[in-house]
Amino acid sequence: MERLKKIKPLIRFHLIVNVLIVLFITGASYYHVPFEGFRDRAMYFIHLAVLQTTVAGFLYFLTLSRWLFRIVFSALFLIYCGFSFWAYSQDISITPALIQGVAETKPDIAIDIITWPFVLFYAVAVLVLTAILKYYNRINPRDGWRILILPALGCVILYFVMERSQYGILNFRLPYNVITGVHEYYEKPPLELNKRFPKFERLQDSVKVVFVLGETVRADHLGLNGYARNTTELLSGRPGLISFPNVYTSKTVTATSVPQLLTDQELEDVSRPLTSVYDPAKLTGYRTVWIGNQTLEKSFLPITETNDEVILVDKYRSVFSFDKELDEVMLKPMDSLLREPHSQLITIHMIGSHWWYENRYTDEHRKFTPVIDSKYIPSLSREQMINSYDNTIVYLDFFLNEIIKSLEKQAVPTAMVYISDHGELLGEDGRWLHAQKGKALTNPAYMIWLSESYREKYPDTYRKLIESKDDSLTTDSVYYTLLDIIRARVSN
Ligand SMILES: [Zn+2]
Structure with missing residues (x-):
């Protein structure tokens, strides 16, 4: 009981951060699904819940190191908000083609995409991130790790189990699709084309x-x-x-x-x-x-x-x-x-x-x-x-x-x-x-x-x-x- 009481603030922290991640990042992958009726909504809600559970697993391990969390989480949160804005506003898909667009776009084209709604979304995201970091400073992330580490590991394993069951079931959605997209963009094309032709x-x-x-x-x-x-x-x-x-x-x-x-x-x-x-x-x-x-x-x-x-x-x-x-x-x-x-x-x-x-x-x-x-x-x-x-x-x-x-x-x-x-x-x-x-x-x-x-x-x-x-x-x-x-x- 005593131990559970000790980890309660920590669990609250993780719950709140995960809800914010759903709102600012992962939810964007579901926003444009044309739901019809209760069954559709229930199915997608379960899908999102499973996906976020796996994210929560990775996140838990990240929070264990204070410096790593502050730097890596902040960077990822801001990068991901850049992607999720376009997923929310225009249902863009994060594919190697998009990664190529981001990696090879000239600065003048980049300026064109910075619109007022984008700036506003980003400003709110920065405020939310600041609040998360302040909250993080108030908790001890390693409290009760002996109790939490196994469930967290289970969440991470869930990701691999799901992806094994059906390729892309999680990887085609935020946040995983950015990683898949970057990976595919830098991967050498598998196909070898003939450069010497017959006449x-x-x-x-x-x-x-x-x-x-x-x-x-x-x-x-x-x-x-x-x-x-x-x-x-x-x-x-x-x-x-x-x-x-x-x-x-x-x-x-x-x-x-x-x-x-x-x-x-x-x-x-x-x-x-x-x-x-x-x-x-x-x-x-x-x-x-x-x-x-x-x-x-x-x-x-x-x-x-x-x-x-x-x-x-x-x-x-x-x-x-x-x-x-x-x-x-x-x-x-x-x-x-x-x-x-x-x-x-x-x-x-x-x-x-x-x-x-x-x-x-x-x-x-x-x-x-x-x-x-x-x-x-x-x-x-x-x-x-x-x-x-x-x-x-x-x-x-x-x-x-x-x-x-x-x-x-x-x-x-x-x-x-x-x-x-x-x-x-x-x-x-x-x-x-x-x-x-x-x-x-x-x-x-x-x-x-x-x-x-x-x-x-x-x-x-x-x-x-x-x-x-x-x-x-x-x-x-x-x-x-x-x-x-x-x-x-x-x-x-
Ligand atoms: Zn086809």
């Missing part, structure tokens, strides 16, 4: 190609491929559009499938240096531009950087954000690029049909109802899940049709190649989403459209595509098909 021969006069890299679209949910619902009304009426319903991949997460689609990597072979599709394109006179609505992951960043130009429309919001831009935002930069006269290979990297589906399309594309109304999947019906997913396909139909409309207006032959990076589980064996095992993930949607003048000028390419459209293919063929379409050929 490529240029076969075209002038061609413009848009390569659309889709996200999470399975082939069997396209009306074009015989799906019972007509999810591709606009594309179905497009002459020159060929769909390949039988293309397979073994790579079912973005980090592994995107590098494969953009290079000559084969599904079974990962060892040799890879050739980015943009290098032969550039060598044969194309200007290559990447327009992306996803943050650049280190898994495909080196390939992206082989483009002449990279435009990111929503640089600091990852796929886990609930405030991400719609894919149609990419149409404007694409249209202005298309006005340039030279041959072009423009890549459009979509957020596509990535969870949370309701953030991926507009109201006018809500063809199927009822839709999902919670982030907590077990509380949703199969019907809601599939309706929302199919609405993202209706949006894809609109989006690709807009691209085709722009390409049709061009004076030169044009083409669009669309492939999704992988599929999605929609309740097969009771499982949902992706990044796991499942047959539904291995059959991504794949479509190619060639303009009338392209088909007239290069009938062989068109005929070859038509002939192979029902073949069982792997994604190994995509790279070579793209080279065919941009009409680059290895010369002997």
Whole structure:
């Protein structure tokens, strides 16, 4: 009893500091979650409680050394408040791309982001930190350490147990995402790109190609491929559009499938240096531009950087954000690029049909109802899940049709190649989403459209595509098909 009484002030201190950390830092990771109903709130409250418990564990050890706490805690608190302000105000995601932005931003750009709300938030944070440090001076942090050290160790272990159970469950949120982001930013890219190329021969006069890299679209949910619902009304009426319903991949997460689609990597072979599709394109006179609505992951960043130009429309919001831009935002930069006269290979990297589906399309594309109304999947019906997913396909139909409309207006032959990076589980064996095992993930949607003048000028390419459209293919063929379409050929 006597001992418990002794540690009471200490426990009060830790409780108060942890609540302040939730308010100023960790809470920011949950602020933009679109809660619907009690269950959602309860689930996220538990998530936050677990996360903060692990933070409390690390914090306890930090408080044991007075000087360490004063210096390290103060520095971390102020740095983290800088990140959490943007997470609160704009739902930015702390990713290697953001760390790069912070590390490489010039001072004049940095001044632009210092707004009045930011200054105010920071001033309050400094006051709170001062109060915490004053409070800390009044306690003896080592009181009752014999009782507290084991529970504190348990909290730290909880962090490792949680992360082992599911990668990113805590690491994608504040405060851990800053550490993960810094670590990934400084880590050497794992991918080795070929710097010595075979000689490529240029076969075209002038061609413009848009390569659309889709996200999470399975082939069997396209009306074009015989799906019972007509999810591709606009594309179905497009002459020159060929769909390949039988293309397979073994790579079912973005980090592994995107590098494969953009290079000559084969599904079974990962060892040799890879050739980015943009290098032969550039060598044969194309200007290559990447327009992306996803943050650049280190898994495909080196390939992206082989483009002449990279435009990111929503640089600091990852796929886990609930405030991400719609894919149609990419149409404007694409249209202005298309006005340039030279041959072009423009890549459009979509957020596509990535969870949370309701953030991926507009109201006018809500063809199927009822839709999902919670982030907590077990509380949703199969019907809601599939309706929302199919609405993202209706949006894809609109989006690709807009691209085709722009390409049709061009004076030169044009083409669009669309492939999704992988599929999605929609309740097969009771499982949902992706990044796991499942047959539904291995059959991504794949479509190619060639303009009338392209088909007239290069009938062989068109005929070859038509002939192979029902073949069982792997994604190994995509790279070579793209080279065919941009009409680059290895010369002997
Ligand atoms: Zn993906």
